[in-house]
Amino acid sequence: MNRTITNEENEQLFHFCRRHYVYHYDVQIELVDHLASAIEEQWEQNPELSFDEGLKNAFKLFGIHGFSNIKKQKEKELKRKYNRLLWKYLLKFYRWPKVITTFVCTLGLFLLLQLINQTMWFVGSYVVLLLFATVLYHHFVFKKMKLQIVPGKSFLLADQLQNSTQVYIGIAQLPNIVYQVFNISGVKAVENSLILFGISFSLVLVTVLLYGQLFYIPKKIKEHFIEQFAEFAL
Known part of the structure; x- marks a missing residue:
């Protein structure tokens, strides 16, 4: 069975978004969904990968201005x-x-x-x-x-x-x-x-x-x- 994001990890993703200056909840929802999907895709290849490491890798996919660009797009x-x-x-x-x-x-x-x-x-x-x-x-x-x-x-x-x-x-x-x-x-x-x-x-x-x-x-x-x-x- 594939590993999935838990409720506690989901809350950590919301907190992660707030720490990166995304304060609108409706934008956070979209970002959390993207991050969770990116982490779960990594777990399909490497189930032993830690949540923190998976999050770090997922965040890199957005680039330096990734979060702000998604907000502007929204x-x-x-x-x-x-x-x-x-x-x-x-x-x-x-x-x-x-x-x-x-x-x-x-x-x-x-x-x-x-x-x-x-x-x-x-x-x-x-x-x-x-x-x-x-x-x-x-x-x-x-x-x-x-x-x-x-x-x-x-x-x-x-x-x-x-x-x-x-x-x-x-x-x-x-x-x-x-x-x-x-x-x-x-x-x-x-x-x-x-x-x-x-x-x-x-x-x-x-x-x-x-x-x-x-x-x-x-x-x-x-x-x-x-x-x-x-x-x-x-």
Whole structure:
């Protein structure tokens, strides 16, 4: 019968990961799995090999930056995963039947911009309202979105939730961007019907995208966390 990693040795592998500056539990799980498999493969060839020696050999396979590279890879995987979810969520609003609502909102905004003939002020007001809404979000909603985790545990997935709700930092740049666009194109140019429709389309698109980033994605991350690590959620 082939020798396998015991529960005590498994705990030593977790401790080994922490000693090498891997603090996220979900990353530790992946590394421990790799290390355990590498050690057991060595035992198939040499059952008398000690656990410590097997661990030392397994660690060499990762190289000097092996652990940090795996962490970076895991971060990229999570980012890609939730970016794909966000785009799928967004595309729902441009497919049947939700596209009807999206089109009606875009058309209504387009007609309003034509009616008031004050595109620059309208867009400026929208940006200010957006900034105000994100301040309220940060102070009142953000705290509720945070994952409540048992003390002493850190998760990369929880960090992803934190990052997904930091979008309001980018929103703070919108006033300057909007000003530059109007400054370059000129106020009269943006009164063109085609450009007005483009502005209306963009405002609706940004609104849907922000809602997905601030509410839909955090909800999905929390669901995935509870599915995978229910014992660590409070």
